[in-house]
Amino acid sequence: MTAKTETRSDRDTFNTRFVFLMAAIGSAVGLGNIWRFPYVAYENGGGAFLVPYLVALLTAGIPILWFDLSVGHRYRGSVPLAFRRITPSAEALGWFKVGVNFFIAIYYAAIIAWALLYTIKSFNQAWGDDPAAYFMGDFLNVDAEKVISASVVWPILIAMIFVWALCILFLATDINKGIGKLTTFFLPILTVMFLVLVVRALFLDGAIDGLDAFFRPNWSVLSDPSVWIAAYGQIFFSLSVGFGIMITYSSYLKPRTNLTNTGLVTAFANSSFEVLAGIGVFATLGYMAAQSGVAVDEVATGGIGLAFIAFPTIISMMPLGALFGVLFFGSLFLAGVTSLVSIMEVVISAVADKFALDRRKAAVSTGLIMAFFSCLLFSTTSGLVTLDIMDKFVNNMGIVLGAVASLVVVGWVTGRRRELEQHINAVSSVRVGTLWQFLTFVTTPLVLVYFVAREIFSVATEGYEGYAGLQLTLFGWGVLVTIVLFAVALSAMNYRGSNRLDGLDASDYGVPVKGRTKGTPNPLAVS
Template identity: 45%
Template sequence: MTGSVRETWGSRAGFLLAAVGSAIGLGNIWRFPGEAYESGGGAFLIPWMVAILTAGIPLLILEYTIGHRSRKSGPSAFRSMSKNAEGIGWWQVAVAILLATFYASILAWAVSYTFFSVTASWGDEPGAYFTEFLNVSGEVYQFGEFNWGIFGALAGVWVVSLVIMAGGVRKGVELANKVCIPLLVVLFGALVVRAVTLPGALDGLNTFFTPDWNALGDYQVWVAAYGQVFFSLSIGMGTMIAYASYLRKKSELTMTATTAGLANASFELLAGIGVFAALGFMAYNSGGPVIDEQNPIVGGGLAFVTFPTILNEMPGTELFGFLFFGSLVVAGVSSLISMLIVPLASFQDRFGWDRKKTVLVIGIPMALVSLAVYPTRNGPMILDAVDQAVTPYGLVMAGLASIIAAFASGKIGRLASDANRYSILKLGAWWYAFLGITAVVLVYILLFNLVPDQIDWYLNPKEGNTLSPDQVLITWSVGAASILFGLVMGVVMRNKPVPQTDEDLENAEEEASA
């Protein structure tokens, strides 16, 4: 790779759209309203905003500075801070690979439902239709029987995504997001406008925006808020490090990170408005409450069961069904390519491969594994187990490790100095303090929220548990394997130098002269 020139974004707007596209995904459209629903509606919004300002934006800035200063993706970027930290980058590569392989499957469900919406195929019983659509077997380890409809949609998702990645940063990722993000705003915006004009929508919006001040004393509401912000901003899996590594040398970082964080928050609010307006309409028709504590609706249940139920009551079911599921697809594509850039850019930077070789050697095997595991009858159960290992544990622990590595390496001050050189919002004591607070919050979430839930699910299997004991074992195994991969790669690559570009050599000369 010596003598080569690193690719850059075509414009700051192109980078910003890619960063926003990474943050805005399927989870924003259903996870944020679901978390708000479970946490009492308006009671969730204040902790959520506090979490954005104290954790989300400071962590985005950290990842931007790590990627921009090193001009490399995850493993090479962490290595630039300390040889001992390279394993963190490889751990994030493992997290991103696991996340991308199952996320593509959920995206394939959304693709299928986009076609189903043309005729409202789910009929009068969306729940039964979704169950029949997935056709889940009763055994976690019962492999081999494929759902060919999902398989076909998933194959299409991978073809489109890998073609985008083969196009590189400007002609692939940047161009795709320039199409996806405006299209997403138009599609979902039209749906929200319709939702807020429905009878009962005002009751739903009152529930969403009116805080229950007593609920603010519930630590679980705060844990949910910080978890939502952390997961929605693509922090902890190396995406923003990779994206920032393609920025030009004299790029503004801090306000760009702030803009990306607030843009993501704005879309989440838009999603909350649309969903709660629709829930108000459903309550108006049924005569029940907007929030039914006995029947919480989150995750896939919201996207593929509750929303079709609501759509059945709306004039223009087919059109607004197409808008909703089309929005899921567009948001999902922008997020999936942000996951794929982590392993592809990491291997490209660390081994000196070109873009097409990386897609061939890394991207295609990822697609084949995804196609072999997730469109099967036991695929959704494997998905739930891997999701539990990756989304809460992988992202929380890898993000925590990033903060620790930045401080332990002694480079945190240099990162702040580099960011301040061309940035409007200057980093100072407030930034260090918020990173420290975030680290404490993440340790708390890990030790007192996530781990106890896993232990309880395994030791006390009972009706209503999110995961079965077999799924919990898969969760632990996958989580341990991703950490082991990071440790092994960190050791193997420790004495292997990173291939240098012309820009790397120029930067080294500048630092030496300084």
Template identity: 45%
Template sequence: MEGRSQWGTRAGFVLAAIGSAVGLGNIWRFPAVAYENGGGAFFIPYLFALLTAGIPILIMEFTMGHKYRGSAPLTYRRMTKKAEGIGWWAVAVAFVIATYYSVIIAWAISYSYFSINLSWGEDTEGFLFGDYLHLADVPGQMGSLVPGVFFPLIIVWIIVLGVLIRGVKRGIEIANRIMIPTLVIVFLIVVIRAVTLPGALTGLDAFFKPDFTQILSPHVWVAAYGQIFFSLSIAFAIMITYSSYLPKKSDITNNAFITGFSNSGFELLAGIGVFAILGFMATSQGVGIDEVVAGGVGLAFVVFPAIINEFPAFNEFFGLLFFLSLVLAGLTSLISIVETFVAGVAEKFNISRTKSVLFGGGLAAILSIIFATQGGLYFLDAADYFINQFGVAALGLVEVILIAWILRKLGLFKNHANEISDIKLGSWWTISLAVITPIVLGWMMIDLLRLNIMRGFDTETGNYEGYSNMFIMWGGWAVAIGALVIGIVFSLIKWRSNTSAKEETEDISNVNN
């Protein structure tokens, strides 16, 4: 087994953590969520969620990785052998996300090329689903490979696996030192151009105008916590793995605050850029902002190409910059996602990083081809919904309950962080993790189940997006449950490495330490 890798500098770690947190969701999810949940007033519950869940969990996971010096499975094992399965469950969730996240980046690469001559034409929706994706008529039909997705997907995996083979210091750190500043510069250019467009102020007014009546709704607060939770890359092995490469003397708390506020700052920047452009579109079409607001795939690959068509000048250039920003944001996040199972496999089976990258990353690359077929968008939609709602959210709830209430490690972690950090943790941190976060995550899960029960009355099949029972079973539930099963199975496999034996695992009976 190779010696444990380490970040070259503190800035390298911070940039990598920011690179993991700043992803596609910052650009295409946050603006729509904020607008739909009170506009400017949404920033109140959003900031509260950041300070009572986002940053506290970041600090906890940074401390876990730093203290136990291992991937997520090894970190949980060193807390107690009985918890190793949670680490593998998190790794399995990351693995699933990597398989389809890579395909979205491939789309962004294709659209960067399409931007050169605005190949998507006037009917951007028809182009995406017809000319580009050749979308199958029925969900569940795989169909043939789509060359326009498959070949960019190969490029994505060559970049990601190439970076990871080079290691933490010479690969991940250098890649983020290049990509994150480039992303910020590219997106700043897009935003500056956006706010100078006719109608931009109309869009910004819609984005920032506060509707304080909405913040009295529990749904808005759940939306705020959900955005923070899914945006910061917490609860599925990434931050534990990254922090395990920190030197022994590292300011954990300060790093967490920098990461959290940098991620939120980019989300705010994305909101300004997106709504300035949406304001331009609404004005040019003579309609209200509410008629052009969209999120997710529709915003990035349907609405934005349509808007770029209407730019008064330099359409191709700004189209290229926008999709390049998606590529960069996606790559930095995908690198961190894949690193979680590369590290776990290398430690568990005592193999080199190169072999682990080729095995773990290679397997993810092969499975991602499913999403590069004509039926890929349907599989992506189902897998994304179920793995995020019933994987990441459930993992977060299990994680905080295990550490705060079962193992009672918050005091130990607080002392560890305070010994090496300038910002000292107090009762705010403990109350946030022991009380506020479990209540909110528990409510989120209950609300999710309620929505799925209600959906049974709103759709013909009673399933998400009205998909058939068979497709939901194999494309959704099997994926979410399979990640949990894989976590249990891997925890039962005997360690082939001496890594876990170098430090005695803490017995579950020592829960009061």
């Protein structure tokens, strides 16, 4: 019997590069752009932070983005399959990245549900005179003592079910009708909404003071290593590199796609949105400071506190606050959804490849499992604590550990540096060479190792936010161990219908066969 082989037509392909760009930018532009970058920049030198930020973008963000795009485009599979095609022993590394995306997705959906509810609450400003007490009390009913609470917060559960149903619906169709249409519709709306929000913020009393606080450069910070580490960390997390998202998305690109130009457009679009978010956020914080009669540094904050406490306070102060609230929380919702579908796609694509499932079955079955754990853990009164711990360990540690491991394995253990360089140059207008290899496989891993080592040492010696040891063990260290164990177990399982994965030839994907050393096995074949 002749083995069935996979051809280009067997895998979904983005219809146009524009659709891919919308998907990639939608993935990169997420909650962190709006609530993380402005505060990180403010805390690390204001306008001066843009110098290390730009350096980090050029020396790490774009090179690693090109790395992810080249791996997905050349080996044309989900993350575990792509790494298996590099070397079978690296498949577990791909499943580690899938595990990281699984856990990020289940708590990310909760924040999107909060944003959806706050969009509705903006009409009547339901948080009242004390947004902090409302958020922690009436809205979340936070119980920080229980490790796992059985008390369900019903509005949050209902909103989460809606978020999961929406994402599963779009992911259950082919990538052009699902991810493609979702991002090409939501991303322009997000951009218009946020532009309107920024323009409105710029005309508020005190906006100039807020912008001055945001952009005023403190050049002395450039000699502080922690500022440079913060810049590299911001670029790394905001661009969606190292997750496996761009590897997955680029596996759906057409064979002769210009990878370097695609990466540049994605990177600069993401950074432009971050700067725009900084302008909007700090113009608004300037208004809050002026109305409260305090300095901007007394109201500046980031993360969940900025979105669900500071901004509701501002909305209650300002004229046309309801409209401003709908624009802000609606932007958070849209940015969150476009990012969540990309995170889920990493998991769904991997499951579909491993178990030979069609897209609909993989999306529904995997999505329902993720939704179950998400609602179980994050719709309860202990959800906020669980979310905070899981985010610290999975986002700040898991992503970085997976990224470092992939760069070391691909670049040094298997020695594929030259092969990926040739692949990029075969399909792209901007050529890469020794400098790209050095930035990608030497300097960036060193910076990331320092970053994650500092994170691990800090949590191991000082704990995190005063949470109990059992909470950190279960939802922090325990989650990382679980990801490792599942990665090893899944990589040990055989691919169902694996014959269809043989016979792929590198010449189909942009790099001539002669680019391989004579006698070397086809890197795209799965053994």
